[in-house]
Amino acid sequence: GIQVEQSPPDLILQEGANSTLRCNFSDSVNNLQWFHQNPWGQLINLFYIPSGTKQNGRLSATTVATERYSLLYISSSQTTDSGVYFCAPHDYKLSFGAGTTVTVRA
Protein backbone atom coordinates (compact mmCIF):
# COMPACT_ATOMS: atom_id res chain seq x y z
CA GLY A 1 0.00 0.00 0.00
CA ILE A 2 0.86 3.66 -0.17
CA GLN A 3 3.13 4.97 2.59
CA VAL A 4 2.03 8.32 4.01
CA GLU A 5 4.13 10.70 6.09
CA GLN A 6 2.61 13.72 7.78
CA SER A 7 4.54 16.54 9.37
CA PRO A 8 4.82 17.95 11.89
CA PRO A 9 3.38 15.31 14.23
CA ASP A 10 2.32 17.97 16.72
CA LEU A 11 1.63 21.67 16.37
CA ILE A 12 0.76 24.20 19.06
CA LEU A 13 -0.62 27.51 17.83
CA GLN A 14 -1.72 30.72 19.38
CA GLU A 15 -5.18 31.77 18.26
CA GLY A 16 -4.92 33.85 15.11
CA ALA A 17 -1.72 32.23 13.87
CA ASN A 18 -1.28 30.62 10.44
CA SER A 19 0.17 27.17 9.81
CA THR A 20 1.01 24.65 7.10
CA LEU A 21 0.66 20.89 7.42
CA ARG A 22 2.44 18.62 4.99
CA CYS A 23 1.60 15.18 3.61
CA ASN A 24 4.09 13.15 1.55
CA PHE A 25 3.04 9.92 -0.12
CA SER A 26 5.03 7.17 -1.73
CA ASP A 27 3.15 6.40 -4.95
CA SER A 28 0.94 7.80 -7.66
CA VAL A 29 -2.59 8.26 -6.46
CA ASN A 30 -6.00 8.81 -8.02
CA ASN A 31 -7.08 11.24 -5.39
CA LEU A 32 -6.46 12.53 -1.90
CA GLN A 33 -8.62 13.57 1.02
CA TRP A 34 -7.94 15.72 4.08
CA PHE A 35 -9.90 15.11 7.27
CA HIS A 36 -10.22 16.80 10.61
CA GLN A 37 -10.86 14.54 13.60
CA ASN A 38 -12.45 16.65 16.30
CA PRO A 39 -11.99 16.05 20.04
CA TRP A 40 -15.17 13.93 20.03
CA GLY A 41 -13.61 11.54 17.53
CA GLN A 42 -15.67 12.43 14.47
CA LEU A 43 -13.96 12.51 11.08
CA ILE A 44 -14.94 15.58 9.11
CA ASN A 45 -14.23 15.87 5.38
CA LEU A 46 -12.18 18.95 4.59
CA PHE A 47 -10.97 18.49 1.03
CA TYR A 48 -11.11 16.02 -1.81
CA ILE A 49 -8.22 17.18 -3.97
CA PRO A 50 -6.37 15.14 -6.63
CA SER A 51 -4.32 18.12 -7.77
CA GLY A 52 -4.31 21.88 -7.70
CA THR A 53 -5.59 24.15 -4.97
CA LYS A 54 -8.93 24.40 -3.21
CA GLN A 55 -10.12 26.83 -0.58
CA ASN A 56 -12.86 26.60 2.00
CA GLY A 57 -13.04 29.59 4.31
CA ARG A 58 -9.88 29.81 6.39
CA LEU A 59 -8.62 26.48 5.12
CA SER A 60 -7.01 25.72 1.82
CA ALA A 61 -5.23 22.71 0.35
CA THR A 62 -2.78 22.16 -2.46
CA THR A 63 -1.84 18.82 -3.98
CA VAL A 64 1.12 18.39 -6.33
CA ALA A 65 0.51 14.85 -7.50
CA THR A 66 3.60 14.67 -9.72
CA GLU A 67 5.80 15.41 -6.68
CA ARG A 68 3.69 13.28 -4.33
CA TYR A 69 2.80 15.77 -1.67
CA SER A 70 -0.12 17.79 -0.38
CA LEU A 71 -0.28 20.81 1.91
CA LEU A 72 -3.06 22.00 4.19
CA TYR A 73 -3.05 25.67 5.20
CA ILE A 74 -4.86 26.96 8.24
CA SER A 75 -5.12 30.73 8.45
CA SER A 76 -6.22 32.81 11.44
CA SER A 77 -6.52 29.68 13.56
CA GLN A 78 -9.31 29.35 16.11
CA THR A 79 -9.65 27.07 19.13
CA THR A 80 -12.23 25.04 17.20
CA ASP A 81 -9.47 24.08 14.74
CA SER A 82 -7.91 21.89 17.44
CA GLY A 83 -7.84 18.18 16.72
CA VAL A 84 -6.02 15.76 14.49
CA TYR A 85 -5.64 16.36 10.76
CA PHE A 86 -5.26 13.36 8.50
CA CYS A 87 -4.39 13.12 4.87
CA ALA A 88 -5.46 9.99 3.01
CA PRO A 89 -4.37 9.34 -0.54
CA HIS A 90 -6.53 7.05 -2.67
CA ASP A 91 -5.30 4.31 -4.91
CA TYR A 92 -8.03 1.67 -4.70
CA LYS A 93 -8.56 2.52 -1.04
CA LEU A 94 -7.69 5.25 1.44
CA SER A 95 -4.30 5.04 3.12
CA PHE A 96 -4.13 7.20 6.23
CA GLY A 97 -1.14 9.02 7.60
CA ALA A 98 -0.46 9.15 11.35
CA GLY A 99 -1.92 12.63 11.50
CA THR A 100 -0.88 16.03 12.80
CA THR A 101 -2.25 16.95 16.22
CA VAL A 102 -3.07 20.64 16.30
CA THR A 103 -3.71 22.50 19.54
CA VAL A 104 -4.87 26.10 19.26
CA ARG A 105 -4.58 28.11 22.47
CA ALA A 106 -6.75 31.10 23.24
Place this chain on the structure above:
Amino acid sequence: EAQVTQNPRYLITVTGKKLTVTCSQNMNHEYMSWYRQDPGLGLRQIYYSMNVEVTDKGDVPEGYKVSRKEKRNFPLILESPSPNQTSLYFCASSLSSFDEQYFGPGTRLTVT
Protein backbone atom coordinates in the same frame (compact mmCIF):
# COMPACT_ATOMS: atom_id res chain seq x y z
CA GLU B 1 -29.73 14.82 5.07
CA ALA B 2 -27.04 12.74 3.37
CA GLN B 3 -25.28 10.71 6.01
CA VAL B 4 -23.66 7.52 7.20
CA THR B 5 -25.05 6.20 10.46
CA GLN B 6 -23.60 3.63 12.82
CA ASN B 7 -25.09 1.85 15.80
CA PRO B 8 -24.32 1.52 18.57
CA ARG B 9 -22.08 4.51 19.16
CA TYR B 10 -20.63 3.01 22.34
CA LEU B 11 -20.46 -0.62 23.40
CA ILE B 12 -18.82 -2.44 26.29
CA THR B 13 -18.94 -6.21 26.01
CA VAL B 14 -17.19 -9.34 27.22
CA THR B 15 -14.84 -11.70 25.45
CA GLY B 16 -16.61 -14.20 23.21
CA LYS B 17 -20.04 -12.58 23.08
CA LYS B 18 -21.03 -12.12 19.44
CA LEU B 19 -21.90 -8.60 18.39
CA THR B 20 -22.89 -6.67 15.28
CA VAL B 21 -22.21 -3.03 14.52
CA THR B 22 -24.61 -1.70 11.92
CA CYS B 23 -23.78 0.81 9.20
CA SER B 24 -26.26 2.45 6.88
CA GLN B 25 -25.96 5.15 4.21
CA ASN B 26 -28.69 7.06 2.38
CA MET B 27 -26.62 8.33 -0.56
CA ASN B 28 -27.05 5.31 -2.87
CA HIS B 29 -23.31 4.68 -2.68
CA GLU B 30 -21.92 1.49 -4.14
CA TYR B 31 -18.67 1.40 -2.15
CA MET B 32 -18.65 0.87 1.61
CA SER B 33 -15.86 0.01 4.01
CA TRP B 34 -14.95 -0.47 7.65
CA TYR B 35 -11.90 0.96 9.43
CA ARG B 36 -10.53 0.67 12.91
CA GLN B 37 -8.51 3.37 14.62
CA ASP B 38 -5.96 2.58 17.29
CA PRO B 39 -3.48 4.88 19.05
CA GLY B 40 -0.16 4.90 17.24
CA LEU B 41 -1.50 2.79 14.37
CA GLY B 42 -3.83 5.24 12.68
CA LEU B 43 -6.84 4.11 10.65
CA ARG B 44 -6.66 0.74 8.98
CA GLN B 45 -9.17 -0.83 6.64
CA ILE B 46 -10.89 -4.01 7.85
CA TYR B 47 -13.20 -4.95 4.96
CA TYR B 48 -14.71 -3.23 1.97
CA SER B 49 -17.55 -3.81 -0.46
CA MET B 50 -17.66 -2.65 -4.06
CA ASN B 51 -21.37 -3.43 -4.39
CA VAL B 52 -24.15 -5.70 -3.18
CA GLU B 53 -22.87 -9.23 -2.50
CA VAL B 54 -19.26 -8.16 -3.30
CA THR B 55 -16.98 -7.92 -0.28
CA ASP B 56 -13.23 -8.25 0.19
CA LYS B 57 -10.60 -8.14 2.91
CA GLY B 58 -8.77 -5.01 3.80
CA ASP B 59 -5.56 -4.77 5.78
CA VAL B 60 -6.76 -6.21 9.11
CA PRO B 61 -9.68 -8.60 8.50
CA GLU B 62 -8.88 -11.27 11.12
CA GLY B 63 -11.66 -11.72 13.65
CA TYR B 64 -14.28 -9.85 11.61
CA LYS B 65 -17.02 -10.71 9.14
CA VAL B 66 -19.17 -8.52 6.93
CA SER B 67 -22.12 -8.91 4.63
CA ARG B 68 -23.70 -6.71 1.97
CA LYS B 69 -27.19 -7.90 1.20
CA GLU B 70 -28.58 -4.45 0.47
CA LYS B 71 -26.89 -1.44 -1.04
CA ARG B 72 -27.49 0.82 1.95
CA ASN B 73 -26.33 -1.51 4.76
CA PHE B 74 -22.93 -2.96 5.60
CA PRO B 75 -22.85 -4.55 9.07
CA LEU B 76 -19.63 -5.52 10.82
CA ILE B 77 -19.81 -8.78 12.78
CA LEU B 78 -17.50 -9.87 15.55
CA GLU B 79 -18.37 -13.51 16.19
CA SER B 80 -16.06 -13.97 19.17
CA PRO B 81 -14.70 -10.59 20.27
CA SER B 82 -11.38 -10.43 22.06
CA PRO B 83 -9.76 -7.58 24.04
CA ASN B 84 -7.43 -6.77 21.11
CA GLN B 85 -10.53 -5.71 19.15
CA THR B 86 -11.09 -2.84 21.56
CA SER B 87 -10.96 0.11 19.21
CA LEU B 88 -12.78 2.99 17.53
CA TYR B 89 -14.58 1.73 14.43
CA PHE B 90 -15.65 3.78 11.43
CA CYS B 91 -17.88 2.92 8.52
CA ALA B 92 -17.46 4.87 5.27
CA SER B 93 -19.19 5.06 1.92
CA SER B 94 -18.60 6.57 -1.52
CA LEU B 95 -19.91 6.34 -5.05
CA SER B 96 -16.92 4.22 -6.03
CA SER B 97 -13.60 3.30 -4.43
CA PHE B 98 -12.00 6.35 -6.09
CA ASP B 99 -14.60 8.90 -5.06
CA GLU B 100 -14.78 11.01 -1.94
CA GLN B 101 -15.48 8.87 1.10
CA TYR B 102 -17.86 9.93 3.85
CA PHE B 103 -17.47 8.59 7.35
CA GLY B 104 -19.95 7.65 10.00
CA PRO B 105 -19.69 9.05 13.55
CA GLY B 106 -17.72 6.07 14.87
CA THR B 107 -18.40 3.24 17.31
CA ARG B 108 -16.26 3.00 20.41
CA LEU B 109 -15.99 -0.69 21.35
CA THR B 110 -14.47 -2.03 24.54
CA VAL B 111 -14.03 -5.79 24.98
CA THR B 112 -13.22 -6.91 28.52
